[in-house]
Amino acid sequence: MNDQPESVNRTRTSVELFAGGGGLAMAVHEAGFRPLLFNEFNKRACQTLVASARKTLGTDGLVEIEDIRPKPPAVGQPAPLYPADVQDLDLTAFEGQVDVLAGGPPCQPFSAGGVAKGDEDKRNMFPAMFKAIRQVRPKAVICENVRGLLRPSFADYFQYIVNELRLPHQQRVDSTRWQDHDADRRRSQATRPHHHSYPPAR
Template identity: 65%
Template structure:
């Protein structure tokens, strides 16, 4: 992770809470923000961050100053509730993090704010302490479920008014009503508050919530999430410009068009057997979708073959499905694993589609989500036509590529823990789209302010 503490061109800065395996941290740094602090609680994820260059603080020791450019980024490996960040006030451009999502996930206990694992209040505490220029939160699409709508709206209002804390003894519905009243008050009230507190606009935020499918942004995976971004009101950020910068760039329609006869997808993958190509094309629509001007979705095959500068990953032979690191092609974590099964409710990944959502899993790695069909047909009397496509577990490296982690990123722990870290992570490419958009609108706002002052 040495690259994560290189000096940024403008020395824009960031803080990452709930850092996990570092996906969002990498994304924010890729947008030229220099990290000042990481926080993570999970032991294996902390080991991953440390293996990539973060500097774990001694047990129980709290950070007291921001690192200078070129210094290692301190990692507070512990409960965020024990972390005080007042020392960073006024020094942070982006506060980023994905608060633990179990309270809202379709696969979790779904207790909303009653669940002690709901860490959104800790994000709001951090906002109050450091007053960042912008906040980026990523979370599961379960937040948008009808049963959670009222509470999710409350989360957005809390982020808009993070300094209006809940009164002792009040429940969230009472606090929400208070926040709604505050937000409905007009300019006259705002001017009164500014007279009382000239810094008041630094205590309010403008919030933008964007539902996303990561595949629409160049990630080779179907991953439905929500991205919440907030900008400090005193900066007068151009929200419409920000929204234009985070529009989808890729589409399923474009992928379908590229897979039809004469399409660019097959030119990119001439190694695909004829029977596979025919199987894929037989399930395409008879009429090509309209050209939407977007790029095709990336597929699992694209990820394995190498997107961008990535080199192709070699196939794992049957004799190496043995849990042993053979360093196939020089790649680490490209380790074959035996025992892959396909069964009802656990359908496998197909090479010529984006991968299914990489999940952390309550009890370890889920079944079908980590199994993939190969190009080879094998005899199977139970299968229709007496043949079926061969399958195996995806390797950790293949899964990391689906999450758009670089091949150089080191993951720590046993296989299940590595897959769990990836399942909890933010795809680097997706996070970078939003972080770069934040950087652009902050730059634009500063230019307008300088022109106004000159």
């Protein structure tokens, strides 16, 4: 990756969920995006983010907040850090103002080194990612996870994730199983007229 010049005009914006120590956030920043918000649950990871914000994230610091309904900071203002459960976060104030929503939901539910409970694991935060997408309506989404998510035992849920990212605004009711939600969406898509045809991703 080429270094961005110091004078780069960061008119593009980003929001980072599940930020960890800031690795993905650093890459997004180096690509020329101005961070509007960070979220991370782990206290030590939050300490790392705060300590390295100026050097690695190009901000004048991070301001920890308790407000579950934060607002985007003005240009030149520190990006807020919400150091708590992303499931409580309301990002509706960011709607239409975010170019890239990035994040890596916890990998433990899908890792080959864990118990591999998948969507039944309470640490599965993909639904929180989908909620954020619906609220923010970003231009693009970066969502990373472990290779274990591609195992055959998770094939159906992985396809559900793909479908959610393709059609994030068809919200799932909490009492509805993801399998039923996905089936309803597939039926809905099958009955709609198709004006465009796209080749499958390779």
